[in-house]
Amino acid sequence: MSEPVLSVRGLRTTFSTDAGVLPAVDGVDLELHAGETLCVVGESGCGKSVTALSILRLLPEPPASIEAGEVIFDGCNLLELSNAELRKIRGSRIAMVFQEPMTSLNPVFSVGSQIDEALKIHTDLTRQGRRERVEELLTLVGIPAPAERYRDYPHQLSGGMRQRVMIAMALSCEPAVLIADEPTTALDVTIQAQILELLASLQERFHMAVLLITHDLGVVAETANRVAVLYAGRVVETGTVYEIFGAPRHPYTVGLMKAMPGRSVGHRAPLHVIPGVVPDLRDRPEGCSFRERCPRADAVCAEMDPELEAWGAESAVACHHPYVDERPAGEGG
Secondary structure, three states: OOOOOEEEEEEEEEEEEOOEEEEEEEEEEEEEOOOOEEEEEOOOOOOHHHHHHHHOOOOOOOOEEEEEEEEEEOOEEHHHOOHHHHHHHEOOOEEEEOOOHHHHOOOOOOHHHHHHHHHHHHOOOOHHHHHHHHHHHHHHOOOOOHHHHOOOOHHHOOHHHHHHHHHHHHHOOOOOEEEEEOOOOOOOHHHHHHHHHHHHHHHHHHOOEEEEEOOOHHHHHHHOOEEEEEEOOEEEEEEEHHHHHHOOOOHHHHHHHHOOOHHHHOOOOOOOOOOOOOOOHHHOOOOOOOHHHOOOOOHHHHHOOOOOEEOOOOOEEOOOOOOOOOOOOOOOO
16 A cells, blocks of 8 residues: 555643643554545544544643644644744645534635635636636535625535535645544435545546544445544554454454344344443543443453554454454444
């Protein structure tokens, strides 16, 4: 495999709270290659969005603090750049699409002027050139009558259209990396499918690397090349989409797979639920963070936190007792 276009190594991000320091991301390693889609999955509160925001240093400091790690892009560590240097990369070489466009778009400016602002910062286009480029981008993302939509304000557009505007803004400078943080969560199923299809077609057109943050395993199955499973701020399993869906190793990954509604509907089995909740990271349990929810946990799990170890050529798992062959039908923790 080629050298990664983006490499995250040992990323650790904490938040200072009244109750103490919260390690939201604790030693995350990720690699993203040109043209591929890496999906980062896990329950709410497992550190997915904080990882994405840490890459571009978009978290408010304080209360957030990136305490360790590297984010390597184009041969430099983004965590060591000045704010001015990083601004040249944000929105240009690395772009981001957020979960809720209504909170990302400025309500008092037209959508066209907001896309124009990104072009004004990162390109040398004339005013007329930027106007033409904005209308071209709106057309590219499937927004009809772009000259009219240019003048519209965010509240005048539907949720799906606002998300298309955010995608147009993100792609305005043809970035090498697109980070999409739950880009379809607030949309209905039909619009979700349209947005995912749009992202896939634009990825192929621009040969972008896409880091997709999601909790929806159906989205993962349709879009991912590789998958990283996060739990309690740590990567517990990585692999190709075929490995993760065909032969998950970590008990948490197995539990997520069993909790997919489509896997129970056919034979009317009850929907599987992983018992318990994600642990309070201010008081992380000793040993494996998943052990209190895991049916395979034993004494060693309470004593030692498992390291992420390679499993074959393209996968890795952090578990003392990973699934190797068949899984008992009743297990899924």
